[in-house]
Each structure stands twice: as structure tokens, then as C-alpha cells.
Amino acid sequence: MITDHRVYKNLAQKNNNKIVLLVMDGLGGMPLHVNGLTELESAYTPNLDRLAGEGSSGRSIPIRPGITPGSGPAHLSLFSYDPIQFEIGRGVLEALGIGFDLSHEDLAARGNFATVDANGLISDRRAGRIPTEECIRLCEKLQAETSLAAEGYETFVLPVKEHRFALIIRGAGLGGQLTETDPLVTGKAPLPVTDESGTTEGAHSADLVNKWVAQARSVLADEPKANSLNLRGLARDPGLPRFPDIYQMRAAAIAVYPMYKGVAKLVGMNVIEFDGDRPHHEFEALAREWDNYDFFFIHIKKTDSYGEDGNFDAKVHEIEAVDAALPQLLALNPSVLIVTGDHSTPAKLRSHSYHPVPTLFWGEDVMPDSVATFGERAAEGGAMSVFHATEMIPWAMGYAGRLARFGA
Amino acid sequence: MITDHRVYKNLAQKNNNKIVLLVMDGLGGMPLHVNGLTELESAYTPNLDRLAGEGSSGRSIPIRPGITPGSGPAHLSLFSYDPIQFEIGRGVLEALGIGFDLSHEDLAARGNFATVDANGLISDRRAGRIPTEECIRLCEKLQAETSLAAEGYETFVLPVKEHRFALIIRGAGLGGQLTETDPLVTGKAPLPVTDESGTTEGAHSADLVNKWVAQARSVLADEPKANSLNLRGLARDPGLPRFPDIYQMRAAAIAVYPMYKGVAKLVGMNVIEFDGDRPHHEFEALAREWDNYDFFFIHIKKTDSYGEDGNFDAKVHEIEAVDAALPQLLALNPSVLIVTGDHSTPAKLRSHSYHPVPTLFWGEDVMPDSVATFGERAAEGGAMSVFHATEMIPWAMGYAGRLARFGA
Secondary structure, eight states, rough: OOOOOHHHHHBBOOOOOEEEEEEEBBBBBOOOTTSSOOHHHHHHHHHHHHHHHHSSEEEEESTTTTOOOOOOHHHHHTTTTTTTTTTOOOOHHHHHHHTTOOOTTEEEEEEEEEEEEETOOOOEETGOOHHHHHHHHHHHHHHHOOGGGTOOOEEEEEEEETEEEEEESSSTOSSOBBSSSOOOTTTOOOOOOSSOOOOOOHHHHHHHHHHHHHHHHHTTTTTOOEEEEEEEEEOOOOOOOOOOHTTTOOOOEEEEEEHHHHHHTTTTEEEESOOOHHHHHHHHHHHHHHGSSEEEEEEEOOOHHHHHOOOOHHHHHHHHHHHHHHHHHHOOSSSEEEESSSOOOTTTTTTTTTEEEEEEEEETTTTOSSSOOOHHHHTTTTEEEEGGGGGGGHHHHHHHHHHOOSSS | HHHOOOHHHHOOOOOOOOEEEETTBBBBBSSSSTTOOOOHHSOOOHHHHHHHHHSEEEEESSTTTTOOOHHHHHHHHTTTTTTSSOOOOOOHHHHHHHHHHHOOOOEEEEEEEEEOOTTTTTEEGGGGGGHHHHHHHHHHHHHOOOOOGGOOOOEOOOOOOTTEEEEEEESTTTOSSSOOOOSSSTTTTTOOBBSSSOOOOHHHHHHHHHHHHHHHHHTTTSSSSSEEEEEEEEEEEEOOOOOOHHHHHOOEEEEHHHHHHHHHHHHHHHEEEOOOOOOHHHHHHHHHHHGGGGGEEEOOOOOHHHHHTTOHHHHHHHHHHHHHHHHHHHOOSSEEEEEEEBBOOOOTTTBBBOSOEEEEEEESSSSOOOOOOOHHHHHHTSTTTTEEEHHHHHHHHHHHBBBBOBBO
8 A cells, every 4th residue: 555644644642662763775686597595594693593583574665566666765654755746856865865854845957978079969978978077077067167156046056976077046936837859769869948827936946956967067168078068857855744744753864975964954954973884883973863763764875786786696695794793782671673675686686676675573562473594585475565665664663652643 | 457459559569479378268266165175286187287397377357356347348358458448248248258249330228128008107027037048038039020221220139148148230430439228126116218418419319219128119019928027238339459460460269259359359359269168178279279369369268167066076177177178279379378367266165256267378488487286276376466357469470579568
């Protein structure tokens, strides 16, 4: 079932029980051969196995059957926001991904440096995938030599990686439904930005963006490769309902990578700063902040990265590192612990996938089911069966005694 | 989850991976005694068992919990069209069921011959269930002696079975929301057809149908039993979204019986003609057309017919015949194969039923779950759990790599 916030907002009640959502990015895997084990099944995980033995297992569907999620929508779903219902522009996700402190009024775009020929037709949509250092230099140049100050707007041009950057325009009255400049094929000229919303903000924003693009292209004209650019996914922060308001919980995010901090911020969580990037560093930050919040989202990135590299063994070892550090977390006595992934990233496929994600719920009031280990196939027989990822927080709210009875 | 086509239409992408949906009509069964085996569990099916061992199993719900489907809605659901959302008139299904080549403009009705007394009140709503030969004779008589040609319309009166026939009116400007003539009880007079849509087409169509009914009743007046008739389910082809457009797949249907060809045609599949009526004939047609399509629906009828006869053993043997012919299909190397039924038809019940239908998914990227054989009880522990039949095509799209990633 897709979660409807209105139902939970009416029932949410405060108490002292703490909920931890531990996300190993891309956790779900596949066997390399039909009779083999998955990454999670291969890993030595005595702590996770004990939790599975004492709690309830199941498998979650991040978006809809058969659909492979990007990281942004997959995390929205974990936070109980159906990504089909709550759309977020790529520009917003890109800005969040580099840790830009986006305000609700900002218009954000994903930018790609590109190469155009003498006739202005695109010959390379990625400008030969220039190195990131080049991207940094070009963004600094654009930041210095372009401006919408005359129109009353601030602009931020920020490097992402290789040919990718982010543009943020800050000021009042931005919005609309803006088209992209990228024709998506080479041999064509870039397109102007137009507004499809028919609103005053939309027309005004399209106009502003086109002005900036003209300036930027003239600044880049003499560059050998990145002599042009395209903008995609122009949008504002959609203004999602706030997680702490829906669930009546002070919520904190503990993550290493900007993207995940950003999505947590979008739904109103506080981002915890800490040193280090290993699971045990994240659990130390958790211990430090334990008394200040009711809900903690902890994000482990490398399980996904190794999956995307096709590195089965490294993914196994990262899962084992999380398991080894887990006693730190358990020593805090959470009332409810969820261990899951945002999606599957089987090393076999070297990419995100649509496969349901093994998930365990542990806590004093969680039903101990018949599952004895944590793994894809073990979870098939678990108490939670197959469920939509937006159900995760609601179940945890129930297990934590944080939902009032429905009706007399 | 009920499938929402809009989500998938945006993500569907083309590749060379082929999907086969193999439907054994009424596949699901029950044990005759509480400790017995079902038809599928009793059948010797080494090929299906191997596929179940290598793939994922589950059980599908065709309509909603507890609801027994007719063949038309059950197949719509397999094709990912929720039958609650996409209504198809009985007249359209009746016309498709007898293989009539319905056009989008045609108005179709299901007809029942009936007996009225001297006062014009219905004394038998089924005209004593006259034999089918009688039905054929009466339809020929009506075809010859009734006409809407003066109004510019063609009419087709076609026998179905016993007291049942189909009426099709062909011409421009038909439609509306038309009521039925059958009062559903004896002792009352038939009702006139009225339009509830308030449209010009509706009023015009009701008028036309009433004219034809008056002619037809006067032609039948001297018949000993079938001296009147009723019309039900007057409707046009609802103009469903086309399967090939939603999923970006060239789609073919391989079926022996007209009803299944008809439903496939309703959603825009091409119907393949071939000689013979056994499973291996259907797989030969599949091999012949393999390069011309991306998606194949193959329909096996007799599993259902034997279930309806209460012939447990014959149903077992038909399942075994499909299993024996399966290597022909597997030799074509489908990327994804689904084996399922449109609904259950337990020989014990001698009818369609609401019981979830054992279903297996097989393919390179399908998770090998813990299930080792194909059967109702084995599927209970499978990776697919219990799911709505409209999810089947979406899962297959994912397994075939035919869906783009959702979000960045």
C-alpha cells in the first residue's frame, strides 16, 4: 500500500521511543549464478542475522513493480513520500547532491558543458567529458563573468563532476514549468527555455534563464571543448510536507554524501555533521546526538558504489563492516531499528535495479517471525512479505507506540 | 498494487529482449480432498519445475480478493488493464467471443431469446434454453427479416449458444449509456432501451435499438418458445489505450479460441493465424513469428475446459502436454517467460474461481527464489508473494531491461 500522510499525521503521538532507519545503499543483490548466493547472503553478518532472528523480515518495493529507482526518489520513498506523487526536479537533486543550501525560492538547474561546431550545432553533448578540474575552472569563470544582478537576482554556478554542473538562481517570483535546452541529440542547435505553465512566474523565469544562458555561452565561446552548455531539469524545491510535522518526531540524518543529506533536508530533517566516512564514524555521531532526536536516518554509501562497479566481494565486505560496527548502535537501545536499502544494486548487473530490497524490523514489539538470517531469500518467508517502501516509517511508528488508536 | 499505465508509458524503452506470457486458462486448482494435491501439483512437469527452481514464483489476484473473473476481465488484467477501471460491455465481449471482427464504431449487445405470455409478460427469460441449432435458425431468420438499412445502419445477428446471441449495429454516430431491456424477473414486460448519457448519440442509439427490437419481436411472434428477446450490455469497444503504445513493444497473440484473440485485439495486439489447436502448434507459430514481435501472449484453453467439466485428470494431462512441448518455446531463448493462468478453475468446483493463480517468472535477471517446483503451495513461499495480476507485465518489463530508471 502506498502511504497516505493524512492518515498518519492525525494519529502521530510523541513518546520517548527512538527509531533508527539504517540504509545500506543498493543493499539488494543477486547471485552471480543460478545456484549461488547474493552479496548479503555471502556476507558474514552475525549481528544482522541475530536481529533477523529476533525481528520481522520482508522485501520492499521502492517505486512500483519493475521500476529501477534513482537515489533521490528511492530515499523519498524510504521517508514515506511516494515518488510518483511527490516529483522533484533534477536541478534540485543536483544542487542537493553537491551540498548546496537550497532555499525554497531558488530555481535550480542541472547543467552540462557541451561542444558546438562553427554553425552552433551540438557536436558533443558532454564536451568530451572534460576532467572535473576543468569543470571547476569553468564554473569559477562563469560565476565571475555572468550575472543577473541587473534583474535583481543572484546566481550560483557550481561544479559537480566532469561535464556536469549546477546553476541556482536566487530571488523572488521564480517558478513555472520550464523546458530544457538540450535537444538530446548531436547535430542540432540548443533549444531556448520556454514555460509550459502559462504563469507570470514561468514566463519571467524562462526569460531570465535565457538571458543567463546567452551570457554564459558568450563567456565560453573561446573554450576548446566546453564552448557551450545546456540546462536541464529546471525546478524549485517542491515544498514537501515536513517529516517532523507528519510524524511528530525530531528527525536527524547521518550521511557522508551530499545527495542523501540533501534529500533528508528536503523533508525537514536536520543534518548532523561529523568527521570520518566509515560506518563506525556514523554510529559515533549517532551516539553523540542520541538524546537530541527521536528519529535517525543513517546512510551507508559504499554498498551501492561497489555494486555499480560490479565488485561483488567488496560489496560483501562493506556489508560485513556495517555488521561489525552494529554493536555500537545496538548499545544505544533503539526501540525500533530498520535495516534496509533504498534499492537493489546487484554486482551482477553493475547498476541499480528494480528487485525488491531485503529489509528487517527489530525491536521489543516487533513480531519475531520464522526467519533466522538476513538475506534476500530468507526474507521471502518473513512476516513483512513484499511491501511498498513508503510503509516502512508507518510500521516503525506502530512498533514504537507512536500512533494513537484509530477509532474508539 | 494496481498498475497505472501513465507511470510505465513514460519509462518504457525499446531493446531486443523478448517477453513471452504463457497463459494456461484456469490453471489454478484445488485438491479434491483436504490432504490431496491440486491439478498442477499432480502433473508431471519437469520443465516447469526447473523454471520455477531457476526463477521467481508467486500467486496473482485477477480482479480483487474473493472475486471470480470472467475470461474477458481476467485477460485484461493479465495485459495490465485493471478490469475495475477499464469496463468492457458484455455485448462487446460476446461479439469478441464468437470471433466477430468488431470495429470501433460498432454498437454491440448481448441478446437472450425469451418467452412472453399472451399479455406480453416474460414467462421464461431463457426461452426454455432452446438448443443451439434453434438459436442458429432464429438468428438467420432475424438477419434476413430485420433491418435498419432505412436509417443507414447495418445489423448483424449472430448465434452464441442455446438462448444467447449477439447483435451488432454498424454505422456512424452510435454511443451513449444504454439501459437493458431485461427486467431480470419473470411476470414483467420487457423494458424499452433508454439512454443515460444525455448525449445526442445516446438518444439516437436508444431509438435505433428500440426500432430493431420491435421488428425482431414481430418476426419472432409465432415461435413456440423463443417468441421474444431481450438485449443486455449495449456498448461500443471502449477504445482502450494500446498495449504496444504503453510498453513500446510489438505485441502478438497466439490463441485458438475467438474470445482470447478478441481481447488481445482490443488492446492492440496482432493476432497470429496458424493451423492446429494443440500447445505444440501454438509454439510452432511462436517460432515462426519470433523475429517479428517483442511480446507474445500464448493462450492454452483446455486446462479451463477440463476444470469446468470437473475432469481433474484431463486437466492434469493438459498441463503435462504444455510442459512436454515447452522445450520448443525455451529453444527460442526468451529473455523473460511468465507462466500463469487468467484465473483458477478447480475441477473440484467445476467453475472459474477467485483463488490466486500460481505464476512463475523466469529469465536471466529474475531472482532465483527458494521455490523448487511449480504449484499452488510451492508458490506460497516464492519471491513474488501474492500480487495483483496487472503487475505481471510491469515486472516482466523490468526483468527485460525495458524500463528506464526513475529519477536521477
